[in-house]
Amino acid sequence: MPTTASAFADATASDSALRRFLHGLPGVDAVGLEARAAALGTRSIKTTAKAYAIDLAISMIDLTTLEGADTPGKVRALGAKAVHPDPTDRTTPRTAAVCVYPDMVATAKETVGDSGVLVASVATAFPAGRAALDVKLADVGDAVAAGADEIDMVIDRGAFLAGKYLKVYEEIRAVKVACERADGTRARLKVIFETGELSTYDNIRRASWLGMIAGADFIKTSTGKVGVNATPPNTLLMLEAVRDFRLQTGVQIGVKPAGGIRTSKDAVKFLVLVNETAGPDWLDNHWFRFGASSLLNDLLMQRQKLATGRYSGPDYVTVD
Structure with missing residues (x-):
């Protein structure tokens, strides 16, 4: 099977060709999209299925701190929590990753060690x-050199909204090259669209395909720094995109909703979206992540309630 780049060589040959391709994608039925997301959000999951979903959600979290006040101590505490989310119950799954700024990557790597928790870093002037x-x-180079396993890049939304699609495509391609290490391995690349700034569902679909044909390993909704972040409809739309992309190319791409997902109930709704839209192949933290911080605490409290029958309250978990 041809590589993704070669398969779309004609579509990316020029700005006009890329525009024709992206604007030739089917338009999004906004009413239908929102209705389906709402309907899937009403699914009820109980007992053992709920316990499985909570553990799965914990294992899919990129535990995140992206603040100007981040300190090495805060990052070490977050890394320790990612490795052992509930120190009183070592059966609790570890999180997928810790996500930090590039200057904190080395501290995070030292903290998580060989636990299996990855270190992701936002870059490209996040x-x-x-x-x-x-x-x-x-x-990007600084983060990769410090040991980042994954890079979360932001697209140039101004260029995208101005219709300069080839500029965005070429930047993603360049960042992917920068993710390569001297030993031949590379950091996985997550491409953030900031869906709250893209204005329309059609733009989110176009950005999804643009990111995928440029070589994204993951497509990600948001930075968590604007008013509208991950929502069920925009995540559903991106899940449809990765499903259709794999059908067309054979290449599987991950999805990461980020920002605004705070409760276990929210997380379960998103897992239902994954299962019913992209399919069970994506129900794995290699292919689906939550960009979150406070979500983990609620998942831990719900997990403890299922195990003991008692709701322990927020004092049961550490404050991030």
Whole structure:
């Protein structure tokens, strides 16, 4: 099977060709999309299925701190929590990753050690993405050199909204190259669209396909830094995109909703979306993640309630 880049060589040959391809995608039925997301959100999951879903959701979290006040101590505490989310119950799954700024990658790597928890780093002038390409690539290079297993990049939304699709495509391609290490391995690349700034569902579909044909390993809704972040409809739309992309190319791409997912009930709704839209192949933290911080605490409290029959309250878990 041809590589993703070669399979879409004609579509990416020029700005006009890429525009024709992206604007040739089927339009999104907004009413139908929102109705389906709402209907799937009413599914009820009980007992053993609920316990499985909670553990699965914990294992899919990119436990995140992306604040100007981040300190090495805070990152070490977060890394320790990712490895042992509930120190009183070692059967609790570890989280998928810790997500930090590039200057905190080395601290995070040292903390998680060989636990299996990955270290992800936001880069490319996160969250606005307003920087020259060489600055963005240096940002990525610093994170990869420090040991980042994954890079979460932001697209240039201004370029995308201005219709400069080839510029966005070429930046993603360049960042993917910057994710390569000297030993031949590379960090996985998550491409963030900031769906709350893309205005329309059609733009979210176009951004999804643009990211995938450019070589994203994951497509991600949001930075968590704007008013509208991950929602069931925009995540459903992206899940449809990765499903259709695999049908067309044989290449599987991950999805990461981020921002605004705070409760176990929310997480379960998103897992139902995954199962019913993309399918069970995506019910694994290699292919689906939650970008979250406070979500983990609620999952831990619900997990403890299922195990003991008692609701312990927020004092049961650490404050991130």
